[in-house]
Amino acid sequence: MNTDFYRIKRLPPYIFEEVNRLKAAARARGEDIIDFGMGNPDMPTPDFIVDKLCETARDPRSNRYSASRGIKGLRKAHVAYYKRRFGVTLDPDREVIAALGSKEGFANLAQAITAPGDVVLVPNPAYPIHAFGFILAGAAIRHVPATSPEEYLSALSRAVRHSVPSPVALVVNYPSNPTAQVVGLDFYREIVKFAKKHEIWVLSDLAYADIYFGDVPPPSILEIDGAKDIAIEFQSLSKTFSMPGWRMGFAAGNEKLIGALARIKSYLDYGAYTPIQVAATAALNGPESVVDEIRAVYKSRRDVLVKSMAQAGWDIPAPEASMFAWAPVPEKFREAGSMEFAKQLLIHAKVAVSPGIGFGEYGEGYVRVALVENEHRIRQAARNVKKFLSMGTNHARADRVAAKV
Numbered sequence: 001m002n003t004d005f006y007r008i009k010r011l012p013p014y015i016f017e018e019v020n021r022l023k024a025a026a027r028a029r030g031e032d033i034i035d036f037g038m039g040n041p042d043m044p045t046p047d048f049i050v051d052k053l054c055e056t057a058r059d060p061r062s063n064r065y066s067a068s069r070g071i072k073g074l075r076k077a078h079v080a081y082y083k084r085r086f087g088v089t090l091d092p093d094r095e096v097i098a099a100l101g102s103k104e105g106f107a108n109l110a111q112a113i114t115a116p117g118d119v120v121l122v123p124n125p126a127y128p129i130h131a132f133g134f135i136l137a138g139a140a141i142r143h144v145p146a147t148s149p150e151e152y153l154s155a156l157s158r159a160v161r162h163s164v165p166s167p168v169a170l171v172v173n174y175p176s177n178p179t180a181q182v183v184g185l186d187f188y189r190e191i192v193k194f195a196k197k198h199e200i201w202v203l204s205d206l207a208y209a210d211i212y213f214g215d216v217p218p219p220s221i222l223e224i225d226g227a228k229d230i231a232i233e234f235q236s237l238s239k240t241f242s243m244p245g246w247r248m249g250f251a252a253g254n255e256k257l258i259g260a261l262a263r264i265k266s267y268l269d270y271g272a273y274t275p276i277q278v279a280a281t282a283a284l285n286g287p288e289s290v291v292d293e294i295r296a297v298y299k300s301r302r303d304v305l306v307k308s309m310a311q312a313g314w315d316i317p318a319p320e321a322s323m324f325a326w327a328p329v330p331e332k333f334r335e336a337g338s339m340e341f342a343k344q345l346l347i348h349a350k351v352a353v354s355p356g357i358g359f360g361e362y363g364e365g366y367v368r369v370a371l372v373e374n375e376h377r378i379r380q381a382a383r384n385v386k387k388f389l390s391m392g393t394n395h396a397r398a399d400r401v402a403a404k405v
Helices: 017-028 047-057 072-086 102-113 129-136 149-161 185-198 255-268 274-285 288-312 338-349 375-391 393-398 400-404
Strands: 096-099 119-124 140-145 169-173 201-205 231-236 249-253 324-328 366-370
Touching: 017 338, 047 274, 072 096, 072 249, 072 274, 096 102, 096 255, 102 129, 102 201, 102 231, 102 249, 102 255, 119 129, 119 149, 129 140, 129 169, 140 149, 149 185, 169 185, 185 201, 231 255, 249 255, 288 324, 288 375, 338 366, 338 375
Parallel strands: 119 140, 119 169, 169 201, 201 231
Antiparallel strands: 096 249, 231 249, 324 366
């Protein structure tokens, strides 16, 4: 029997698996691991959202199959959000669709719009689904250096010139996971202009639109005139309302792309559980103060992380947005690389982070630190890191063998 499955073969070994294995083993030994690895929001979902879920779940009619595209009220709430937040007008029937989290929506759209051999331009470093959604669909990925938004823009033209066949789509993600970088409307104007010139679809991941720390909120690509001709944008309630396990996301924008995603989803699911959709509607229509409070918690954690780690001897730039810090590997560990540094940090400081190499080759030299522990735990992590850094690299080298056991 053949077990050499085509799509599984296309997936490389999971780069975070070794760190995850060490983390699980440490916890099995009863060790307290301060976990900044996974971007898994830890704050409770606001009460009024949970209450709406419970209220709706008690109605027997809500336990039937739901609507794959999302219930009407939810799509209208998302339209209202876009109008209020970005000044963008959308048609709830043709230009908006609900998804089982933005990750699911992104992967299903990749299935819908690409064929084996199609070329897609993906930033590097990037959130893994941005590449692997298309890899699973059989497409070919051209990684475009994206250590800064300016580098990504300048490298796109070169990527198109050297791609055969011509690319069918490109991905943008700002505020970025993992780098936490942000862009303004000028960046999106250039992207829209470029995509129209080369007849390329644009897939924008805007999952962190409402987790920002400056005075200017991150914009949407759909604010640019003509963007809906070529662009679709994905969002999620996971971070904005601390609802990661609810798996509620959206896509908005180009009618043909929304229709393609709807067609694929009609074969795969009946939509999220109706009470979850009703609760998500309540979240979008609810008081903005709830989002302000969640944002303030992330900002406070960011400030504590940056200050306490600097005191520990690890300088981490303050991110402008997202729930992550993109932290350079300390100089004396630079040669060892981000994976080795992450392993040693876990072993000696009991602190888990995500190695930058897991987000692409241009992520090497960095680790991603998620703001998913409270301020007390962040300060404790900094104290542990200070002791670890004072050990130097010789002790760490001696323990590399232990890490492999």
